[in-house]
Amino acid sequence: xxxxxxxxxxxxxxxxxxxxxxxxxxxxxxxxxxxxxxxxxxxxxxxxxxxxxxxxxxxxxxxxxxxxxxxxxxxxxxxxxxxxxxxxxxxxxxxxxxxxxxxxxxxxxxxxxxxxxxxxxxxxxxxxxxxxxxxxxxxxxxxxxxxxxxxxxxxxxxxxxxxxxxxxxxxxxxxxxxxxxxxxxxxxxxxxxxxxxxxxxxxxxxxxxxxxxxxxxxxxxxxxxxxxxxxxxxxxxxxxxxxxxxxxxxxxxxxxxxxxxxxxxxxxxxxxxxxxxxxxxxxxxxxxxxxxxxxxxxxxxxxxxxxxxxxxxxxxxxxxxxxxxxxxxxxxxxxxxxxxxxxxxxxxxxxxxxxxxxxxxxxxxxxxxxxxxxxxxxxxxxxxxxxxxxxxxxxxxxxxxxxxxxxxxxxxxxxxxxxxxxxxxxxxxxxxxxxxxxxxxxxxxxxxxxxxxxxxxxxxxxxxxxxxxxxxxxxxxxxxxxxxxxxxxxxxxxxxxxxxxxxxxxxxxxxxxxxxxxxxxxxxxxxxxxxxxxxxxxxxxxxxxxx
Amino acid sequence: xxxxxxxxxxxxxxxxxxxxxxxxxxxxxxxxxxxxxxxxxxxxxxxxxxxxxxxxxxxxxxxxxxxxxxxxxxxxxxxxxxxxxxxxxxxxxxxxxxxxxxxxxxxxxxxxxxxxxxxxxxxxxxx
Numbered sequence: 001x002x003x004x005x006x007x008x009x010x011x012x013x014x015x016x017x018x019x020x021x022x023x024x025x026x027x028x029x030x031x032x033x034x035x036x037x038x039x040x041x042x043x044x045x046x047x048x049x050x051x052x053x054x055x056x057x058x059x060x061x062x063x064x065x066x067x068x069x070x071x072x073x074x075x076x077x078x079x080x081x082x083x084x085x086x087x088x089x090x091x092x093x094x095x096x097x098x099x100x101x102x103x104x105x106x107x108x109x110x111x112x113x114x115x116x117x118x119x120x121x122x123x124x125x126x127x128x129x130x131x132x133x134x135x136x137x138x139x140x141x142x143x144x145x146x147x148x149x150x151x152x153x154x155x156x157x158x159x160x161x162x163x164x165x166x167x168x169x170x171x172x173x174x175x176x177x178x179x180x181x182x183x184x185x186x187x188x189x190x191x192x193x194x195x196x197x198x199x200x201x202x203x204x205x206x207x208x209x210x211x212x213x214x215x216x217x218x219x220x221x222x223x224x225x226x227x228x229x230x231x232x233x234x235x236x237x238x239x240x241x242x243x244x245x246x247x248x249x250x251x252x253x254x255x256x257x258x259x260x261x262x263x264x265x266x267x268x269x270x271x272x273x274x275x276x277x278x279x280x281x282x283x284x285x286x287x288x289x290x291x292x293x294x295x296x297x298x299x300x301x302x303x304x305x306x307x308x309x310x311x312x313x314x315x316x317x318x319x320x321x322x323x324x325x326x327x328x329x330x331x332x333x334x335x336x337x338x339x340x341x342x343x344x345x346x347x348x349x350x351x352x353x354x355x356x357x358x359x360x361x362x363x364x365x366x367x368x369x370x371x372x373x374x375x376x377x378x379x380x381x382x383x384x385x386x387x388x389x390x391x392x393x394x395x396x397x398x399x400x401x402x403x404x405x406x407x408x409x410x411x412x413x414x415x416x417x418x419x420x421x422x423x424x425x426x427x428x429x430x431x432x433x434x435x436x437x438x439x440x441x442x443x444x445x446x447x448x449x450x451x452x453x454x455x456x457x458x459x460x461x462x463x464x465x466x467x468x469x470x471x472x473x474x475x476x477x478x479x480x481x482x483x484x485x486x487x488x489x490x491x492x493x494x495x496x497x498x499x500x501x502x503x504x505x506x507x508x509x510x511x512x513x514x515x516x517x518x519x520x521x522x523x524x525x526x527x528x529x530x531x532x533x534x535x536x537x538x539x540x541x542x543x544x545x546x547x
Numbered sequence: 548x549x550x551x552x553x554x555x556x557x558x559x560x561x562x563x564x565x566x567x568x569x570x571x572x573x574x575x576x577x578x579x580x581x582x583x584x585x586x587x588x589x590x591x592x593x594x595x596x597x598x599x600x601x602x603x604x605x606x607x608x609x610x611x612x613x614x615x616x617x618x619x620x621x622x623x624x625x626x627x628x629x630x631x632x633x634x635x636x637x638x639x640x641x642x643x644x645x646x647x648x649x650x651x652x653x654x655x656x657x658x659x660x661x662x663x664x665x666x667x668x669x670x671x672x673x674x
Contacts, residue, residue: 386628406628407627407628408627408628418613419612419613420612420613420615421612421613421614421615423614423616423625423626423627423628427625427627460615460617461617
């Protein structure tokens, strides 16, 4: 199969991005200064970003309690940088640049002024906090964020009828749609029009249809304390249409990602900025393109769940070639969708797990023969809403799956095929992505419950923890080897760091609007480095806490 | 008895189907409308009628999947997510906990066409 279609060297810029942990770096600064405003004086928790002219790499630090920021020496090479800030309610009083010179600390104090259009800075979380209405009225809106922020709906002037017609279109778009790359489904989806009408009436009551928002805009507080001690590096990808979904690093230091709307596997070298796209063919012409889950097998090969393109792709990291495992015609349809894949324990029995969102079922691939088996883990529960989603496998390759349309997780026995369903303590929780730790415990995000959770198979028991910010809707979790849990979401532009033992939580704000899906922790260093994709922003982000 | 009724009323409230939400954009699900499903709920109690916390409760559909949960500190459990077409007589409820043995099952709800939530009490005794 053809590989390596394009290679784009993004620029070296002298940024040696493969770094020691932030705390280990010398105190010398390349660029520093103080941020203040008339309203607040020195300002804590302001994100300051520096981007060298012509570079696709942006480095961001955060001001401390005295309003001071500093870019450590070595993080910025010599050159002319454009500076930017993120502080909700504020903007730079004037555009600013800084000339960074080798072995010299450049000082640049920045003044902020009140922003005239606060709404343009709101996250979807802040819109949901601001809007009047019940939890049940707001609940359907969490689906909007798959493709765009809530600002789009709230800035509309539609009355209820026009909004209803707009909402009728939405389910006919593929899951792997972004504003930059709209994809339609081939198979129509059934819509409950009564529910849609209620949502349209609600949205038309809170949008600009009456000339102004009938509510006050509320904002989240800026970062404080430990949440300010972080360095964030953002690598822009070469096209705005690229929608990185799952991101992970390998032992060689490369960053790999699945592309949600295009048929390729991406690889970024953060040391050099080199970006490569390994393309695979469009095996179902006319169907939406792109893949969702990216997982590693025990041989170091990557597996992609190819969504509407039928089945799974395995990428051999030695030969840099793909092998496609199509779902047989008898099981295939225009609506079929493989969003997740779990090859992590394929050595046990030669089997790789995946799902079919359309059937609400599990599929298992026999790698040697290419055959798929179909499992309905909800036998006796037909007619209810289920959708196996996040997947994890234990040491015997038994499957644990998240019922994303429901309120359970489940287990499929690898030998007998029998399933056990475990309802989460919180109803209507919609468990989403998951990971299994070294002790065999299943950690997962309860998307609709605003919680993160752990299931202990040994005890068949759950623990749940509410995330600190309402309307976060966590997408995924990752437990690092030091016992801290990391999570991100599509709505709050924040990365959560959570200690399940103490309950302590830190939320790191990101420099730009960031629709986060899979979260990956490279915990070879302590503190670890967190890697995410900006699904709507065409960038890869590394977050390095300083402690 | 009054306490038991109060608890039963409370868990019926907790299990009442919420209003439904609509499918909108390209999210990876079709709906989270669970209004039509059947559920089982109730207490696990010891011989004195005291609720047994952290007991494992299994609902097994003949030839189908098992549903497993644990009781809360009051001994209350809930098993949601059964199809509305499920024959309630084909669902077997059982309970287990280290140091206890199951002594009986009490069907507190009579099946009927409009019944969606079935209260089933599981009795246990210390060994």
